[in-house]
Amino acid sequence: MITSSSFPGMVLWVQVGAWTYHYSDQGDYTWEQARNFCQTFFTDLVAIQNQQEIEYLNKSLPFHGRYYWIGLRKLGGIWTWVGTGKALSKEAENWALGEPNNRRSNQDCVEIYIQRPQQAGKWNDEPCNRKKKALCYRGEWGDCGPELDWVGWGPWQGGQQLLMTVPYIHPHPSFPCAKLEPKGGPMNCSHPYGDFSYNSTCEFGCHEGFERRGAGVLRCLPSQEWSANIPTCTAVACPVLRAPEKGELNCSHLHGDFTFGSTCAFSCQKGFVLKGPESRECTATGIWTGDATRCEAIACPVLSAPDQGEMHCSHLHGNFTYGSMCAFSCQTGFALVGLQSRECTATGTWTGDTPHCEAVTCPVLRAPEKGELNCSHLHGDFTFGSTCAFSCQKGFVLKGPESRECTATGTWTGDATRCEAIACPVLRAPEKGEMHCSHLHGNFTYGSTCAFSCQKGFVLKGLESRECTAMGIWTGDTPHCEAAAQGVIGLGQALGYSLFTELLPPPWGLHLWLHVCLLLPEGVCAEGAGEP
Ligand SMILES: [Ca+2]
Numbered sequence: 001m002i003t004s005s006s007f008p009g010m011v012l013w014v015q016v017g018a019w020t021y022h023y024s025d026q027g028d029y030t031w032e033q034a035r036n037f038c039q040t041f042f043t044d045l046v047a048i049q050n051q052q053e054i055e056y057l058n059k060s061l062p063f064h065g066r067y068y069w070i071g072l073r074k075l076g077g078i079w080t081w082v083g084t085g086k087a088l089s090k091e092a093e094n095w096a097l098g099e100p101n102n103r104r105s106n107q108d109c110v111e112i113y114i115q116r117p118q119q120a121g122k123w124n125d126e127p128c129n130r131k132k133k134a135l136c137y138r139g140e141w142g143d144c145g146p147e148l149d150w151v152g153w154g155p156w157q158g159g160q161q162l163l164m165t166v167p168y169i170h171p172h173p174s175f176p177c178a179k180l181e182p183k184g185g186p187m188n189c190s191h192p193y194g195d196f197s198y199n200s201t202c203e204f205g206c207h208e209g210f211e212r213r214g215a216g217v218l219r220c221l222p223s224q225e226w227s228a229n230i231p232t233c234t235a236v237a238c239p240v241l242r243a244p245e246k247g248e249l250n251c252s253h254l255h256g257d258f259t260f261g262s263t264c265a266f267s268c269q270k271g272f273v274l275k276g277p278e279s280r281e282c283t284a285t286g287i288w289t290g291d292a293t294r295c296e297a298i299a300c301p302v303l304s305a306p307d308q309g310e311m312h313c314s315h316l317h318g319n320f321t322y323g324s325m326c327a328f329s330c331q332t333g334f335a336l337v338g339l340q341s342r343e344c345t346a347t348g349t350w351t352g353d354t355p356h357c358e359a360v361t362c363p364v365l366r367a368p369e370k371g372e373l374n375c376s377h378l379h380g381d382f383t384f385g386s387t388c389a390f391s392c393q394k395g396f397v398l399k400g401p402e403s404r405e406c407t408a409t410g411t412w413t414g415d416a417t418r419c420e421a422i423a424c425p426v427l428r429a430p431e432k433g434e435m436h437c438s439h440l441h442g443n444f445t446y447g448s449t450c451a452f453s454c455q456k457g458f459v460l461k462g463l464e465s466r467e468c469t470a471m472g473i474w475t476g477d478t479p480h481c482e483a484a485a486q487g488v489i490g491l492g493q494a495l496g497y498s499l500f501t502e503l504l505p506p507p508w509g510l511h512l513w514l515h516v517c518l519l520l521p522e523g524v525c526a527e528g529a530g531e532p
Helices: 031-041 050-061 491-505 508-519
Strands: 017-022 068-075 078-079 109-112 123-126 134-139 149-159 160-165 166-171 187-190 201-206 210-213 216-219 234-235 247-252 264-270 272-275 280-281 294-297 307-315 325-330 334-337 341-343 357-359 370-374 387-394 396-401 401-405 418-421 433-438 448-452 456-462 466-467 480-483
Touching: 017 031, 031 068, 031 134, 050 109, 068 123, 264 272, 280 418, 325 334, 387 396, 448 456
Parallel strands: 017 166, 068 134
Antiparallel strands: 017 134, 068 078, 068 109, 109 123, 149 160, 187 201, 201 216, 210 234, 247 264, 264 280, 272 294, 307 325, 325 341, 334 357, 370 387, 387 401, 396 418, 433 448, 448 466, 456 480
16 A cells, blocks of 8 residues: 655645545456446546646556556547546646557547656557556545645535545555355356456356255455355255155155155065056156156955855955955855955965855655655755655555755755555454455555455355555455355365365465366355355
Protein backbone atom coordinates (compact mmCIF):
# COMPACT_ATOMS: atom_id res chain seq x y z
CA MET A 1 0.00 0.00 0.00
CA ILE A 2 1.24 3.36 -0.84
CA THR A 3 0.46 6.24 1.36
CA SER A 4 1.36 9.63 0.30
CA SER A 5 0.51 13.17 1.24
CA SER A 6 3.13 15.14 -0.38
CA PHE A 7 1.31 18.25 -1.51
CA PRO A 8 2.17 20.93 1.01
CA GLY A 9 0.45 24.15 1.58
CA MET A 10 -2.99 23.18 0.53
CA VAL A 11 -6.04 24.78 2.06
CA LEU A 12 -8.29 22.34 3.76
CA TRP A 13 -11.98 22.43 3.42
CA VAL A 14 -14.37 20.92 5.75
CA GLN A 15 -17.65 19.26 5.03
CA VAL A 16 -16.86 18.47 1.46
CA GLY A 17 -16.41 15.27 -0.32
CA ALA A 18 -13.06 13.83 -1.09
CA TRP A 19 -11.87 11.06 -3.14
CA THR A 20 -9.18 8.51 -2.92
CA TYR A 21 -7.36 6.59 -5.58
CA HIS A 22 -7.06 2.86 -5.85
CA TYR A 23 -5.66 0.49 -8.41
CA SER A 24 -5.76 -3.22 -8.98
CA ASP A 25 -2.52 -4.81 -7.99
CA GLN A 26 -3.42 -8.27 -9.21
CA GLY A 27 -4.60 -9.15 -12.66
CA ASP A 28 -5.06 -7.04 -15.74
CA TYR A 29 -8.49 -6.22 -17.08
CA THR A 30 -10.12 -5.10 -20.24
CA TRP A 31 -11.51 -1.59 -20.05
CA GLU A 32 -15.00 -2.93 -19.27
CA GLN A 33 -13.65 -5.32 -16.65
CA ALA A 34 -11.64 -2.53 -15.14
CA ARG A 35 -14.70 -0.31 -14.91
CA ASN A 36 -16.68 -3.15 -13.37
CA PHE A 37 -13.90 -3.66 -10.86
CA CYS A 38 -13.87 0.00 -9.93
CA GLN A 39 -17.64 0.25 -9.69
CA THR A 40 -17.79 -2.84 -7.54
CA PHE A 41 -15.26 -1.81 -4.98
CA PHE A 42 -15.03 1.92 -5.35
CA THR A 43 -16.85 4.55 -7.33
CA ASP A 44 -15.55 4.40 -10.89
CA LEU A 45 -12.54 4.69 -13.14
CA VAL A 46 -10.75 7.93 -12.51
CA ALA A 47 -11.73 11.12 -14.23
CA ILE A 48 -8.57 13.23 -14.57
CA GLN A 49 -9.18 16.70 -13.20
CA ASN A 50 -6.04 18.68 -13.74
CA GLN A 51 -2.32 18.64 -14.13
CA GLN A 52 -1.59 18.37 -10.42
CA GLU A 53 -3.58 15.24 -10.28
CA ILE A 54 -1.69 13.78 -13.21
CA GLU A 55 1.62 14.58 -11.62
CA TYR A 56 0.53 13.08 -8.41
CA LEU A 57 -0.63 9.86 -10.00
CA ASN A 58 2.44 9.51 -12.16
CA LYS A 59 4.62 9.88 -9.16
CA SER A 60 2.62 7.71 -6.79
CA LEU A 61 1.59 4.74 -8.86
CA PRO A 62 4.00 1.90 -9.58
CA PHE A 63 5.22 1.30 -13.09
CA HIS A 64 3.29 -1.31 -15.00
CA GLY A 65 4.27 -2.32 -18.52
CA ARG A 66 0.74 -2.14 -19.80
CA TYR A 67 -0.15 1.05 -17.93
CA TYR A 68 -3.57 1.97 -16.48
CA TRP A 69 -7.06 2.45 -17.80
CA ILE A 70 -8.80 5.75 -16.99
CA GLY A 71 -12.48 6.66 -17.18
CA LEU A 72 -12.30 8.22 -20.64
CA ARG A 73 -13.58 6.57 -23.80
CA LYS A 74 -15.02 7.31 -27.16
CA LEU A 75 -18.79 7.32 -27.21
CA GLY A 76 -20.50 8.17 -30.49
CA GLY A 77 -17.18 9.41 -31.81
CA ILE A 78 -16.68 11.85 -28.88
CA TRP A 79 -14.19 11.39 -26.06
CA THR A 80 -16.34 11.29 -22.96
CA TRP A 81 -15.72 11.09 -19.20
CA VAL A 82 -17.81 8.03 -18.35
CA GLY A 83 -18.31 9.05 -14.72
CA THR A 84 -20.07 12.33 -15.54
CA GLY A 85 -21.02 11.72 -19.17
CA LYS A 86 -19.32 15.00 -20.09
CA ALA A 87 -17.28 15.37 -23.21
CA LEU A 88 -13.54 15.94 -22.91
CA SER A 89 -12.91 19.64 -23.20
CA LYS A 90 -10.18 20.94 -25.41
CA GLU A 91 -8.41 22.52 -22.42
CA ALA A 92 -8.34 19.30 -20.45
CA GLU A 93 -6.79 17.19 -23.22
CA ASN A 94 -3.58 15.49 -22.20
CA TRP A 95 -2.76 13.28 -25.13
CA ALA A 96 0.70 11.91 -25.70
CA LEU A 97 2.57 13.01 -28.76
CA GLY A 98 0.88 11.68 -31.91
CA GLU A 99 -2.18 10.47 -29.98
CA PRO A 100 -5.00 9.73 -30.27
CA ASN A 101 -3.98 7.98 -33.44
CA ASN A 102 -6.78 5.42 -33.46
CA ARG A 103 -4.47 2.84 -35.00
CA ARG A 104 -6.41 0.11 -36.83
CA SER A 105 -9.51 2.22 -36.16
CA ASN A 106 -10.41 0.41 -32.91
CA GLN A 107 -8.75 2.47 -30.26
CA ASP A 108 -11.78 3.68 -28.30
CA CYS A 109 -10.45 3.57 -24.71
CA VAL A 110 -7.80 5.63 -22.97
CA GLU A 111 -4.79 4.66 -20.88
CA ILE A 112 -2.46 6.83 -18.90
CA TYR A 113 1.30 6.35 -19.21
CA ILE A 114 2.41 6.07 -15.62
CA GLN A 115 6.16 6.39 -15.19
CA ARG A 116 6.76 5.86 -18.92
CA PRO A 117 10.27 6.93 -19.93
CA GLN A 118 8.77 9.32 -22.46
CA GLN A 119 5.40 11.02 -22.36
CA ALA A 120 4.91 10.12 -18.69
CA GLY A 121 1.42 10.99 -17.43
CA LYS A 122 0.09 11.43 -20.98
CA TRP A 123 -2.84 9.63 -22.50
CA ASN A 124 -3.03 7.16 -25.35
CA ASP A 125 -6.04 5.69 -27.08
CA GLU A 126 -5.99 1.88 -27.01
CA PRO A 127 -8.24 -1.00 -28.04
CA CYS A 128 -10.70 -1.54 -25.20
CA ASN A 129 -10.06 -5.31 -25.02
CA ARG A 130 -6.42 -4.86 -24.05
CA LYS A 131 -5.72 -5.76 -20.44
CA LYS A 132 -4.36 -3.19 -18.11
CA LYS A 133 -4.50 -2.10 -14.50
CA ALA A 134 -7.64 -0.41 -13.31
CA LEU A 135 -7.17 3.05 -11.87
CA CYS A 136 -10.14 3.79 -9.64
CA TYR A 137 -11.33 6.53 -7.33
CA ARG A 138 -13.72 6.55 -4.44
CA GLY A 139 -15.77 9.63 -3.83
CA GLU A 140 -16.21 10.16 -0.13
CA TRP A 141 -18.23 12.64 1.81
CA GLY A 142 -17.33 13.68 5.24
CA ASP A 143 -14.90 15.64 7.33
CA CYS A 144 -11.58 16.15 5.78
CA GLY A 145 -8.89 15.93 8.25
CA PRO A 146 -5.94 18.29 8.21
CA GLU A 147 -3.80 15.51 6.87
CA LEU A 148 -5.62 15.55 3.50
CA ASP A 149 -3.86 17.34 0.73
CA TRP A 150 -5.85 19.45 -1.63
CA VAL A 151 -5.44 18.48 -5.23
CA GLY A 152 -8.20 20.10 -7.13
CA TRP A 153 -11.83 20.22 -7.82
CA GLY A 154 -13.66 17.00 -8.26
CA PRO A 155 -16.53 16.31 -10.64
CA TRP A 156 -19.98 17.61 -9.86
CA GLN A 157 -21.94 15.12 -7.85
CA GLY A 158 -25.33 15.58 -6.28
CA GLY A 159 -25.38 19.31 -7.04
CA GLN A 160 -22.07 20.16 -5.40
CA GLN A 161 -18.55 19.95 -6.48
CA LEU A 162 -16.31 17.54 -4.80
CA LEU A 163 -13.16 18.79 -3.40
CA MET A 164 -10.57 16.49 -4.77
CA THR A 165 -8.04 15.42 -2.26
CA VAL A 166 -5.55 12.66 -2.62
CA PRO A 167 -4.67 11.25 0.72
CA TYR A 168 -3.22 8.02 -0.57
CA ILE A 169 -3.45 5.50 -3.33
CA HIS A 170 -4.46 1.99 -2.55
CA PRO A 171 -3.09 -0.82 -4.58
CA HIS A 172 -6.19 -2.89 -4.67
CA PRO A 173 -5.92 -6.20 -2.85
CA SER A 174 -7.08 -9.28 -4.60
CA PHE A 175 -10.00 -9.80 -2.20
CA PRO A 176 -9.31 -13.52 -1.93
CA CYS A 177 -11.94 -15.95 -0.88
CA ALA A 178 -11.11 -19.27 0.68
CA LYS A 179 -9.75 -21.78 -1.79
CA LEU A 180 -12.44 -24.24 -2.73
CA GLU A 181 -11.98 -27.99 -2.72
CA PRO A 182 -14.70 -29.86 -4.58
CA LYS A 183 -16.58 -32.46 -2.57
CA GLY A 184 -17.22 -35.60 -4.57
CA GLY A 185 -17.62 -34.00 -7.99
CA PRO A 186 -15.94 -31.93 -10.63
CA MET A 187 -15.38 -28.19 -10.11
CA ASN A 188 -14.91 -25.72 -12.93
CA CYS A 189 -13.76 -22.23 -11.98
CA SER A 190 -13.04 -19.00 -13.77
CA HIS A 191 -10.88 -16.42 -12.04
CA PRO A 192 -11.15 -12.99 -13.67
CA TYR A 193 -9.04 -11.29 -10.96
CA GLY A 194 -6.89 -14.08 -9.58
CA ASP A 195 -7.33 -17.54 -8.13
CA PHE A 196 -10.38 -17.69 -5.89
CA SER A 197 -10.60 -13.94 -5.73
CA TYR A 198 -13.19 -11.30 -6.28
CA ASN A 199 -15.70 -12.36 -8.91
CA SER A 200 -14.16 -15.80 -9.28
CA THR A 201 -16.97 -18.21 -10.08
CA CYS A 202 -16.89 -21.93 -9.55
CA GLU A 203 -19.39 -24.31 -11.04
CA PHE A 204 -19.93 -27.61 -9.34
CA GLY A 205 -21.10 -30.87 -10.83
CA CYS A 206 -21.49 -34.40 -9.56
CA HIS A 207 -20.45 -37.71 -10.98
CA GLU A 208 -23.02 -40.03 -12.51
CA GLY A 209 -25.35 -41.41 -9.88
CA PHE A 210 -24.90 -38.43 -7.58
CA GLU A 211 -26.98 -35.33 -7.08
CA ARG A 212 -25.79 -31.91 -6.06
CA ARG A 213 -27.03 -30.55 -2.76
CA GLY A 214 -26.63 -26.82 -2.67
CA ALA A 215 -25.87 -24.04 -5.09
CA GLY A 216 -24.49 -24.99 -8.50
CA VAL A 217 -22.38 -21.85 -8.86
CA LEU A 218 -20.45 -20.00 -6.16
CA ARG A 219 -19.16 -16.48 -6.60
CA CYS A 220 -16.42 -14.82 -4.58
CA LEU A 221 -18.00 -11.70 -3.09
CA PRO A 222 -16.24 -8.41 -2.18
CA SER A 223 -16.68 -9.46 1.43
CA GLN A 224 -14.19 -12.26 0.65
CA GLU A 225 -16.89 -14.76 1.24
CA TRP A 226 -18.42 -17.19 -1.18
CA SER A 227 -21.99 -16.56 -2.18
CA ALA A 228 -23.08 -19.94 -0.77
CA ASN A 229 -21.71 -22.96 0.96
CA ILE A 230 -19.85 -25.42 -1.18
CA PRO A 231 -22.32 -27.99 -2.47
CA THR A 232 -22.01 -31.69 -1.77
CA CYS A 233 -22.73 -34.68 -3.97
CA THR A 234 -25.01 -37.33 -2.56
CA ALA A 235 -25.85 -40.62 -4.18
CA VAL A 236 -29.14 -40.67 -6.07
CA ALA A 237 -31.77 -42.40 -3.97
CA CYS A 238 -33.94 -45.23 -5.20
CA PRO A 239 -37.28 -46.07 -3.57
CA VAL A 240 -36.81 -48.13 -0.43
CA LEU A 241 -37.23 -51.81 -1.19
CA ARG A 242 -39.02 -54.18 1.12
CA ALA A 243 -38.73 -57.90 1.44
CA PRO A 244 -41.35 -59.72 -0.59
CA GLU A 245 -44.05 -61.47 1.36
CA LYS A 246 -42.75 -64.84 2.48
CA GLY A 247 -39.29 -63.75 1.48
CA GLU A 248 -36.21 -61.95 2.63
CA LEU A 249 -34.15 -59.02 1.45
CA ASN A 250 -30.40 -58.73 1.76
CA CYS A 251 -28.97 -55.41 0.67
CA SER A 252 -25.49 -54.01 0.47
CA HIS A 253 -25.16 -50.25 0.25
CA LEU A 254 -22.19 -48.53 -1.31
CA HIS A 255 -23.04 -44.90 -0.64
CA GLY A 256 -26.12 -44.96 1.55
CA ASP A 257 -29.30 -46.86 2.20
CA PHE A 258 -31.07 -47.65 -1.06
CA THR A 259 -29.01 -45.26 -3.14
CA PHE A 260 -26.99 -45.46 -6.34
CA GLY A 261 -24.89 -48.62 -6.25
CA SER A 262 -26.98 -50.41 -3.63
CA THR A 263 -27.74 -54.01 -4.53
CA CYS A 264 -30.48 -56.09 -2.94
CA ALA A 265 -30.73 -59.84 -3.21
CA PHE A 266 -34.00 -61.65 -2.70
CA SER A 267 -34.76 -65.07 -1.28
CA CYS A 268 -37.93 -66.89 -0.36
CA GLN A 269 -38.97 -68.95 2.61
CA LYS A 270 -39.21 -72.71 2.43
CA GLY A 271 -42.02 -73.75 0.14
CA PHE A 272 -41.88 -70.57 -1.92
CA VAL A 273 -40.11 -69.88 -5.16
CA LEU A 274 -38.83 -66.54 -6.41
CA LYS A 275 -40.60 -64.89 -9.33
CA GLY A 276 -38.60 -62.06 -10.80
CA PRO A 277 -34.93 -61.15 -10.62
CA GLU A 278 -32.81 -62.60 -7.82
CA SER A 279 -31.20 -59.25 -7.24
CA ARG A 280 -31.78 -55.64 -8.20
CA GLU A 281 -29.46 -52.69 -8.33
CA CYS A 282 -30.11 -49.02 -7.77
CA THR A 283 -29.10 -47.24 -10.98
CA ALA A 284 -27.78 -43.72 -11.52
CA THR A 285 -31.27 -42.60 -12.56
CA GLY A 286 -32.79 -43.58 -9.21
CA ILE A 287 -34.68 -46.61 -10.44
CA TRP A 288 -34.03 -50.23 -9.70
CA THR A 289 -33.00 -52.71 -12.36
CA GLY A 290 -35.51 -55.44 -13.12
CA ASP A 291 -39.07 -55.80 -12.04
CA ALA A 292 -40.55 -56.32 -8.61
CA THR A 293 -39.80 -59.67 -7.08
CA ARG A 294 -42.30 -61.82 -5.30
CA CYS A 295 -42.39 -65.22 -3.65
CA GLU A 296 -44.93 -67.68 -4.94
CA ALA A 297 -45.95 -70.81 -3.15
CA ILE A 298 -44.59 -73.89 -4.88
CA ALA A 299 -47.38 -75.62 -6.79
CA CYS A 300 -48.33 -79.25 -6.47
CA PRO A 301 -50.25 -81.14 -9.18
CA VAL A 302 -53.98 -80.47 -9.07
CA LEU A 303 -55.82 -83.25 -7.26
CA SER A 304 -59.30 -84.55 -7.98
CA ALA A 305 -61.86 -86.43 -5.93
CA PRO A 306 -61.78 -90.23 -6.17
CA ASP A 307 -64.61 -92.01 -7.97
CA GLN A 308 -67.64 -92.32 -5.71
CA GLY A 309 -65.99 -89.87 -3.33
CA GLU A 310 -65.44 -86.26 -2.49
CA MET A 311 -62.47 -84.01 -1.87
CA HIS A 312 -62.36 -80.92 0.32
CA CYS A 313 -59.25 -78.80 0.19
CA SER A 314 -58.00 -75.87 2.21
CA HIS A 315 -55.44 -73.64 0.55
CA LEU A 316 -53.11 -71.53 2.61
CA HIS A 317 -51.33 -69.65 -0.17
CA GLY A 318 -53.02 -70.61 -3.40
CA ASN A 319 -54.83 -73.41 -5.13
CA PHE A 320 -52.93 -76.66 -4.75
CA THR A 321 -49.75 -75.03 -3.55
CA TYR A 322 -47.41 -75.46 -0.64
CA GLY A 323 -49.45 -75.86 2.53
CA SER A 324 -52.67 -76.91 0.79
CA MET A 325 -54.44 -79.79 2.51
CA CYS A 326 -56.98 -82.05 0.79
CA ALA A 327 -59.24 -84.40 2.72
CA PHE A 328 -61.00 -87.29 1.03
CA SER A 329 -64.25 -89.01 1.82
CA CYS A 330 -66.48 -91.52 0.08
CA GLN A 331 -70.16 -91.56 -0.69
CA THR A 332 -72.49 -93.66 1.41
CA GLY A 333 -71.81 -97.33 0.89
CA PHE A 334 -68.19 -96.79 -0.02
CA ALA A 335 -65.15 -97.00 2.15
CA LEU A 336 -61.94 -95.05 1.71
CA VAL A 337 -58.87 -97.11 0.97
CA GLY A 338 -55.72 -95.13 1.58
CA LEU A 339 -54.90 -91.90 3.38
CA GLN A 340 -57.72 -89.63 4.47
CA SER A 341 -55.78 -86.48 3.64
CA ARG A 342 -52.76 -85.35 1.69
CA GLU A 343 -50.63 -82.26 2.03
CA CYS A 344 -48.69 -80.31 -0.56
CA THR A 345 -45.07 -80.23 0.59
CA ALA A 346 -42.32 -77.68 0.00
CA THR A 347 -40.95 -79.86 -2.78
CA GLY A 348 -44.14 -79.56 -4.80
CA THR A 349 -45.24 -83.12 -4.19
CA TRP A 350 -48.15 -84.51 -2.20
CA THR A 351 -47.75 -86.69 0.81
CA GLY A 352 -48.97 -90.25 0.24
CA ASP A 353 -51.00 -91.51 -2.69
CA THR A 354 -54.50 -90.69 -3.80
CA PRO A 355 -56.98 -92.91 -1.95
CA HIS A 356 -59.85 -94.62 -3.70
CA CYS A 357 -63.38 -95.57 -2.69
CA GLU A 358 -64.38 -99.17 -2.59
CA ALA A 359 -67.95 -100.36 -2.18
CA VAL A 360 -68.67 -101.76 1.27
CA THR A 361 -68.75 -105.58 1.13
CA CYS A 362 -71.42 -107.82 2.60
CA PRO A 363 -70.87 -111.49 3.52
CA VAL A 364 -71.05 -113.75 0.50
CA LEU A 365 -74.50 -115.28 0.23
CA ARG A 366 -75.08 -118.90 -0.80
CA ALA A 367 -78.18 -120.47 -2.23
CA PRO A 368 -80.32 -122.13 0.43
CA GLU A 369 -80.53 -125.86 0.40
CA LYS A 370 -83.07 -126.97 -2.18
CA GLY A 371 -83.11 -123.44 -3.48
CA GLU A 372 -81.41 -121.07 -5.83
CA LEU A 373 -79.79 -117.64 -5.62
CA ASN A 374 -79.93 -114.97 -8.31
CA CYS A 375 -77.86 -111.91 -7.63
CA SER A 376 -77.23 -108.67 -9.45
CA HIS A 377 -74.19 -106.66 -8.47
CA LEU A 378 -73.90 -102.90 -8.97
CA HIS A 379 -70.33 -102.29 -7.83
CA GLY A 380 -68.85 -105.73 -7.21
CA ASP A 381 -69.72 -109.18 -6.01
CA PHE A 382 -71.73 -108.99 -2.81
CA THR A 383 -71.04 -105.31 -2.18
CA PHE A 384 -73.12 -102.27 -1.43
CA GLY A 385 -76.10 -102.23 -3.79
CA SER A 386 -75.96 -105.93 -4.67
CA THR A 387 -79.39 -107.59 -4.53
CA CYS A 388 -79.97 -111.32 -4.33
CA ALA A 389 -83.29 -113.02 -5.02
CA PHE A 390 -84.10 -116.48 -3.65
CA SER A 391 -86.20 -119.28 -5.07
CA CYS A 392 -86.85 -122.90 -4.00
CA GLN A 393 -87.06 -126.18 -5.86
CA LYS A 394 -90.39 -127.82 -6.51
CA GLY A 395 -91.94 -129.05 -3.27
CA PHE A 396 -90.18 -126.47 -1.18
CA VAL A 397 -91.40 -123.19 0.02
CA LEU A 398 -89.33 -120.08 0.83
CA LYS A 399 -89.02 -119.08 4.46
CA GLY A 400 -87.70 -115.56 4.86
CA PRO A 401 -87.42 -112.61 2.46
CA GLU A 402 -87.60 -113.27 -1.23
CA SER A 403 -84.67 -110.95 -1.79
CA ARG A 404 -82.01 -109.29 0.24
CA GLU A 405 -79.91 -106.24 -0.43
CA CYS A 406 -76.43 -105.39 0.67
CA THR A 407 -76.64 -102.16 2.70
CA ALA A 408 -74.13 -99.38 3.23
CA THR A 409 -73.22 -100.89 6.59
CA GLY A 410 -72.08 -104.13 5.03
CA THR A 411 -75.06 -106.15 6.20
CA TRP A 412 -77.87 -107.74 4.26
CA THR A 413 -81.42 -106.64 4.68
CA GLY A 414 -83.76 -109.25 6.21
CA ASP A 415 -82.99 -112.59 7.77
CA ALA A 416 -81.48 -115.66 6.27
CA THR A 417 -83.68 -117.40 3.79
CA ARG A 418 -84.24 -121.16 3.64
CA CYS A 419 -86.31 -123.62 1.64
CA GLU A 420 -88.60 -125.79 3.64
CA ALA A 421 -90.29 -128.89 2.28
CA ILE A 422 -94.03 -128.36 1.83
CA ALA A 423 -95.93 -130.06 4.68
CA CYS A 424 -98.79 -132.46 4.22
CA PRO A 425 -101.34 -133.14 6.96
CA VAL A 426 -100.05 -135.54 9.57
CA LEU A 427 -101.32 -139.07 8.85
CA ARG A 428 -102.34 -141.65 11.43
CA ALA A 429 -102.34 -145.37 11.25
CA PRO A 430 -105.81 -146.82 10.49
CA GLU A 431 -107.65 -148.45 13.33
CA LYS A 432 -106.45 -152.05 13.77
CA GLY A 433 -103.64 -151.20 11.53
CA GLU A 434 -100.15 -149.81 11.36
CA MET A 435 -98.47 -147.12 9.43
CA HIS A 436 -94.85 -146.95 8.49
CA CYS A 437 -93.68 -143.67 7.08
CA SER A 438 -90.46 -142.66 5.52
CA HIS A 439 -89.64 -138.95 5.49
CA LEU A 440 -87.22 -137.56 2.94
CA HIS A 441 -87.19 -133.93 4.10
CA GLY A 442 -89.18 -133.84 7.29
CA ASN A 443 -92.10 -135.38 9.01
CA PHE A 444 -95.05 -135.56 6.71
CA THR A 445 -93.61 -133.25 4.15
CA TYR A 446 -93.04 -133.32 0.46
CA GLY A 447 -91.62 -136.72 -0.45
CA SER A 448 -92.79 -138.47 2.69
CA THR A 449 -94.45 -141.81 1.94
CA CYS A 450 -96.55 -143.71 4.42
CA ALA A 451 -97.39 -147.40 4.03
CA PHE A 452 -100.35 -148.89 5.78
CA SER A 453 -100.94 -152.41 7.11
CA CYS A 454 -103.57 -154.09 9.26
CA GLN A 455 -103.40 -156.37 12.32
CA LYS A 456 -103.97 -160.06 11.94
CA GLY A 457 -107.51 -160.82 11.05
CA PHE A 458 -107.99 -157.49 9.32
CA VAL A 459 -107.79 -156.65 5.76
CA LEU A 460 -106.70 -153.29 4.38
CA LYS A 461 -109.29 -151.50 2.37
CA GLY A 462 -107.86 -148.75 0.23
CA LEU A 463 -104.38 -147.79 -0.89
CA GLU A 464 -101.60 -149.43 1.01
CA SER A 465 -99.46 -146.27 0.77
CA ARG A 466 -99.79 -142.60 0.26
CA GLU A 467 -97.24 -139.99 -0.75
CA CYS A 468 -97.01 -136.34 0.19
CA THR A 469 -97.03 -134.38 -3.05
CA ALA A 470 -95.47 -130.99 -3.89
CA MET A 471 -98.95 -129.56 -3.54
CA GLY A 472 -98.98 -130.43 0.21
CA ILE A 473 -101.63 -133.06 -0.24
CA TRP A 474 -101.43 -136.82 -0.03
CA THR A 475 -102.03 -139.09 -2.90
CA GLY A 476 -105.21 -141.14 -2.48
CA ASP A 477 -107.35 -141.55 0.61
CA THR A 478 -106.62 -142.98 3.99
CA PRO A 479 -107.20 -146.75 3.91
CA HIS A 480 -108.92 -148.60 6.73
CA CYS A 481 -108.75 -152.08 8.16
CA GLU A 482 -111.70 -154.52 8.00
CA ALA A 483 -112.09 -157.83 9.80
CA ALA A 484 -111.18 -160.76 7.47
CA ALA A 485 -113.06 -164.14 7.09
CA GLN A 486 -111.69 -166.75 9.59
CA GLY A 487 -109.53 -169.55 8.20
CA VAL A 488 -109.47 -168.39 4.73
CA ILE A 489 -106.07 -167.93 3.53
CA GLY A 490 -105.72 -167.12 0.01
CA LEU A 491 -103.11 -168.40 -2.25
CA GLY A 492 -101.80 -164.98 -2.44
CA GLN A 493 -101.33 -164.84 1.28
CA ALA A 494 -99.55 -168.05 1.35
CA LEU A 495 -97.34 -167.58 -1.62
CA GLY A 496 -97.03 -163.97 -2.18
CA TYR A 497 -97.55 -161.62 0.61
CA SER A 498 -95.43 -163.37 3.16
CA LEU A 499 -92.75 -163.88 0.59
CA PHE A 500 -92.60 -160.26 -0.49
CA THR A 501 -92.96 -158.74 2.95
CA GLU A 502 -90.32 -160.90 4.49
CA LEU A 503 -87.81 -160.54 1.71
CA LEU A 504 -88.17 -156.84 1.23
CA PRO A 505 -88.33 -154.09 3.82
CA PRO A 506 -91.55 -152.17 4.06
CA PRO A 507 -93.08 -150.62 2.16
CA TRP A 508 -91.28 -152.07 -0.85
CA GLY A 509 -92.51 -155.62 -0.16
CA LEU A 510 -96.05 -154.44 0.06
CA HIS A 511 -95.74 -152.33 -3.06
CA LEU A 512 -94.41 -155.18 -5.10
CA TRP A 513 -97.04 -157.44 -3.75
CA LEU A 514 -99.81 -155.05 -4.66
CA HIS A 515 -98.49 -154.83 -8.18
CA VAL A 516 -98.27 -158.61 -8.40
CA CYS A 517 -101.84 -158.84 -7.12
CA LEU A 518 -103.01 -156.81 -10.09
CA LEU A 519 -101.76 -159.59 -12.33
CA LEU A 520 -103.53 -162.31 -10.28
CA PRO A 521 -107.22 -163.47 -10.65
CA GLU A 522 -109.54 -161.20 -8.86
CA GLY A 523 -110.12 -162.05 -5.22
CA VAL A 524 -106.92 -163.91 -4.64
CA CYS A 525 -105.05 -161.02 -3.14
CA ALA A 526 -108.09 -159.43 -1.60
CA GLU A 527 -109.00 -162.62 0.20
CA GLY A 528 -105.50 -163.23 1.28
CA ALA A 529 -104.97 -159.83 2.72
CA GLY A 530 -106.16 -160.81 6.16
CA GLU A 531 -104.52 -163.01 8.70
CA PRO A 532 -105.58 -166.67 8.55
CA1 LIG B 1 -2.92 5.30 -29.78
